[in-house]
Amino acid sequence: MIYIIFFGFVFISLIFVLGFLFVYLYHDFKGAPFVGCDPNVIREAFKLVKANNDDVVLDLGSGDGRALRIAINDFNVKKAIGYETSPLPIFIHYLLNHNKKIKLVKKSFYEWNPKNEMPTILYLYLLPKVLEKLTLQIKKAKKINPNLKIISLVFQIPEMEVKQTIKTYHRGFKKEVGIWLY
Numbered sequence: 001m002i003y004i005i006f007f008g009f010v011f012i013s014l015i016f017v018l019g020f021l022f023v024y025l026y027h028d029f030k031g032a033p034f035v036g037c038d039p040n041v042i043r044e045a046f047k048l049v050k051a052n053n054d055d056v057v058l059d060l061g062s063g064d065g066r067a068l069r070i071a072i073n074d075f076n077v078k079k080a081i082g083y084e085t086s087p088l089p090i091f092i093h094y095l096l097n098h099n100k101k102i103k104l105v106k107k108s109f110y111e112w113n114p115k116n117e118m119p120t121i122l123y124l125y126l127l128p129k130v131l132e133k134l135t136l137q138i139k140k141a142k143k144i145n146p147n148l149k150i151i152s153l154v155f156q157i158p159e160m161e162v163k164q165t166i167k168t169y170h171r172g173f174k175k176e177v178g179i180w181l182y
């Protein structure tokens with residue numbers, strides 16, 4: 001009996017670990033792994049755009065929702081919306097985010113249509129190859145709303161005119177990283 005329980009436990013743990021690895025590697029392969037940003041870098045980014053209670057934040061690839069939480073808790077923004085497709089970050093998002101002002105859209109960010117859902121602050125922490133694929137959508141959003149404040153953390157958006165850049169220390173990377181405002 002004890003062997004059945006032991007092997008049952010090992011088997012379930014293995015399934016769990018393999019499932020986690022699959023989800024992680026799948027998103028890594030697709031170009032945007034779930035790596036949450038250093039909260040201090042996120043705060044500096046929202047300070048840069050002077051986020052306030054008139055703002056609606058949109059985070060494309062919101063992970064565990066940390067940027068949404070910081071926007072609501074530290075900057076008192078009106079609403080914070082995240083797009084996320086990966087099951088593990090979505091699971092963690094539901095564990096950590098209970099504020100009604102935070103909305104999670106379980107859709108790919110490539111489906112985001114700025115005509116239907118226009119924030120005042122677009123927050124991006126994504127790899128260059130993903131930013132490149134999103135550039136047309138981002139440019140379209142800026143064209144529809146020229147006042148849209150776009151912040152990109154650590155990586156630059158290609159072919160976009162930069163308004164301001166700051167550098168700040170990222171504890172995870174143990175070095176200074178850039179934040180770009182467009």
Ligand SMILES: C[S@@+](CC[C@H](N)C(=O)[O-])C[C@H]1O[C@@H](n2cnc3c(N)ncnc32)[C@H](O)[C@@H]1O
Binds near residue numbers: 034110127
């Ligand atoms: C680098 S993390 C950023 C997490 C969070 N925004 C932050 O600043 O801490 C990128 C996130 O994008 C998500 N992602 C990848 N491809 C996606 C897609 N097509 N649609 C929505 N989210 C996606 C990943 O699951 C991951 O959580």
